[in-house]
Amino acid sequence: MSDEVLKLCGVSVRRETSMLLRNVDWTAHEDERWIVIGPNGAGKTTLLQVAATLLFPSEGSVEVLRERLGDVDVFELRPRIGLTSAALAERVPSGEKVIDLVLTASYAILGRWREEYESADVTRAVELLDALGCAHLIRRRFATLSEGERKRVQIARAMMPDPEILLLDEPAAGLDLGGREDLLRRLAVLARNPKAPMTVLVTHHVEEVPDGFTHAMLLRRGSALAAGPIAEVFTAKNLSRCFGVPLEIEYRRSRWAAWAAR
Numbered sequence: 001m002s003d004e005v006l007k008l009c010g011v012s013v014r015r016e017t018s019m020l021l022r023n024v025d026w027t028a029h030e031d032e033r034w035i036v037i038g039p040n041g042a043g044k045t046t047l048l049q050v051a052a053t054l055l056f057p058s059e060g061s062v063e064v065l066r067e068r069l070g071d072v073d074v075f076e077l078r079p080r081i082g083l084t085s086a087a088l089a090e091r092v093p094s095g096e097k098v099i100d101l102v103l104t105a106s107y108a109i110l111g112r113w114r115e116e117y118e119s120a121d122v123t124r125a126v127e128l129l130d131a132l133g134c135a136h137l138i139r140r141r142f143a144t145l146s147e148g149e150r151k152r153v154q155i156a157r158a159m160m161p162d163p164e165i166l167l168l169d170e171p172a173a174g175l176d177l178g179g180r181e182d183l184l185r186r187l188a189v190l191a192r193n194p195k196a197p198m199t200v201l202v203t204h205h206v207e208e209v210p211d212g213f214t215h216a217m218l219l220r221r222g223s224a225l226a227a228g229p230i231a232e233v234f235t236a237k238n239l240s241r242c243f244g245v246p247l248e249i250e251y252r253r254s255r256w257a258a259w260a261a262r
Helices: 044-051 074-080 086-090 098-107 119-131 147-159 177-192 236-243
Strands: 004-015 018-029 033-037 059-064 081-084 165-169 198-203 215-220 223-229 247-252 255-260
Touching (some): 004 044, 004 198, 018 044, 018 198, 081 086, 098 119, 147 165, 147 177, 223 236
Parallel strands (some): 033 198
Antiparallel strands (some): 004 018, 215 223
């Protein structure tokens, strides 16, 4: 079995009187590709923030890349973790060019200032953008991009430091059908690449699960209802319990679909 890159034991996150996560156990290995799925308010983004070392648990222990939170300098650990999220996109300076947004990931900063980058850095940034269909956007300002273009540029930025963990928070949210399918196709290629980092993708919809993802966790009201190989977790019984409505589930042509049971 490959090395563990995430290990959560009894993790709970409390904010005032609310429990955002409840006693979550989770172990992920470097050759796995994880889906975290559940309804609104289930705790998915909170779980991703813990995995990204941006949020410390109220209870339990967290190990990221074999380093225990509380015993490690998280500012040294975070460059080894790639993250995309709506919150990150909102913090991008309005005039930031796409090429600079990707390059500054090397320093884990937002907003290019006076840093110096080698030609190899620029080449890598362009290659990542090209792999995601965004090479033609390198001189565009991030603020002028469509939602689909922003999502793909964010993934290129997250990949820039060659991370050991890639965390994608609802990468397909807000995309039209064409934009979603293009993104999922590119994520499927990444998932099947044995050199790609262990990836965690958060979503509300089984239809947004790219081919190549191997494991899944179902979250509801901060608790993990099921976790393990995706075919064992994605059952009608499990998903119905997770979303609180009777569902039917189908796997066809390497994609999942779900609908309300009649």
